[in-house]
Amino acid sequence: MSDNTLKNLELTADIEHHQLGMRLDQALAEIFSQYSRSRIKDWIVNGHVKINGVVVDKPKERVLGGEHITLNALIEEETYHQGEQISLNIVYEDDDILVINKPRDLVVHPGAGNPNGTVLNALLYHYPDIASVPRAGIVHRLDKDTTGLMVVAKTIEAQTRLVESLQLREITREYEAVAMGIMTAGGTIDKPITRHPTKRTHMAVFPTGKPAVTHYRVMEKYRAHTRLRLRLETGRTHQIRVHMAHMAHPLVGDQLYGGRPRPPKGASEEFIQTLRDFDRQALHAAMLRLFHPITGEQMEWHAPIPEDMQQLIKVLQDDTKLYQDQIDW
Template sequence: MLENSLKKLVLVEEIKSHQLGMRLDQALAEIFPQYSRSRIKDWILNGHVQVNGLVLTKPKERVLGGEQIKIDTILEEETHHQAENIPLNIVYEDDAILIINKPRDLVVHPGAGNPDGTILNALLYHYPDIVNVPRAGIVHRLDKDTTGLMVVAKTIEAQTRLVESLQLREITREYEAVVMGIITAGGTVDEPITRHPTKRTHMAVFPTGKPAITHYRVMEKYRLHTRLRLRLETGRTHQIRVHMAHLAHPLIGDPLYGGRPRPPKGANQEFMDTLRHFDRQALHATMLRLFHPTTGEQMQWHAPIPEDMQQLIKVLQDDTKQHQDELDW
């Protein structure tokens, strides 16, 4: 039963018998698939969920079946975004999901400074029914100037399952990046990330932040730079950029965390110009692997390195070959 008056939301239901032993948040996510599990968890933590008339605030509380549930909360007012005819590079599509290869200079979701001209606006134009899916089916985001693969759900059910898969770390996302400095071996960065205390557009490693884990391995070393393959275990805002900067190996071209370009001694003019004019973080989401939300089949996609990064890598390779005799690694 659903009563919705303006911004007030009241949901009344009963825990099903087959849900015996399930966590409260899991049971409610199954009963109310139109709302994400993270939103339901927030409702529980904030005291908006009653079980048999008692407020419960522990998402891990186990249910027995037959309990009366009442959710009494306030929904944020929906913002109506405009559909816009923006082209999308669709790598794969079926009735449940889309896989998009995102170019640079394209924001995923409207926000401060970017009220339109986003992937969300494009999705509303090309797939009008997606207006019924929260966030137009967007499951995870890429930064404005990060290129590569992202998944979009076309139905509420697909989005619910994909968001849960993301939370359970069942979706694998791999990236390629070019960073400053020489990294000799792969490793893992396990450092919590939160909003920077004074720079509100920045994130930072800080003990009270949310857990963040990035795995990386060396693909190629240059004279003063390294090409990496990275895999996200978590998905915090700017995670790779912040973790690499934390290691003192920021991404080439990163406007927030990168610092000044550092050309090696004796670099030619082409090298200098390429490094100086590379005006975005050198980061590309190159591989995406997930279990299909409807069929359960494991699927995987790859996106080739975009032209600007290819050119950057070629210049770094050429410079390294020209100075091969000077290298001590």
């Protein structure tokens, strides 16, 4: 599979007679259903579409039926990636989509420092035909050490519709996390996120960033930590981690945004050691809900909390019970 090279796309078709009166972008999205309407609209605006040999650059142009369409545009092709025999924890599968429960230590897409050994390489091995789908069908990502549910499209049509659903905020993704500090109530964080101006591996809240919205509620409070349930409205890189750090409640174990472990006074040796040993962000994609891109059926999956987070939560609960009489929240 290839990456980041441009290839020329040439498509031809005739407008169907039943499409009389349709907008041009609407008609072409119906004919070339493997591409999103927004992409087709861009191609029209940029002069890549001809009707009967004449360039038409207005998406709202009405069609009559019978016109001959030619579309010439450049599209990205991906650099070559090879399939690798990496096991995947498959939660659900049909002809169009795949839902996996990603473990920690697994990068989703090859990049600097991780040229292989990724979810994408695993997908190419298990489903060779997925090489024809952009990004091997990957619709959204999870950070390397974030565990949990991800949906993958097995066809171009499924991917196009899932990407549109994501943009329309029709896909619900809920996470569980353990944050530092005591949070008394739930709420919404609506803060734009962009690349950090000096630390290139970090993201940061900044006024000129892209809109980012995270909803959260308190599931359980401990002496010096809080267990949260979070729902993403947008999907920026590191969004939950950045938003929680911005709130001065970074996630336990977050190597980029978290800082040192903060055990409360009188914590047991087991408690302190568990915090020290927890070397990834305590973040798990626990629930995924979407409309199936082909059938339209609403579907929902749940992934149990992984063992390392379960152990962390148990230690926090035990410590809280021990000091119950001294807690005033």
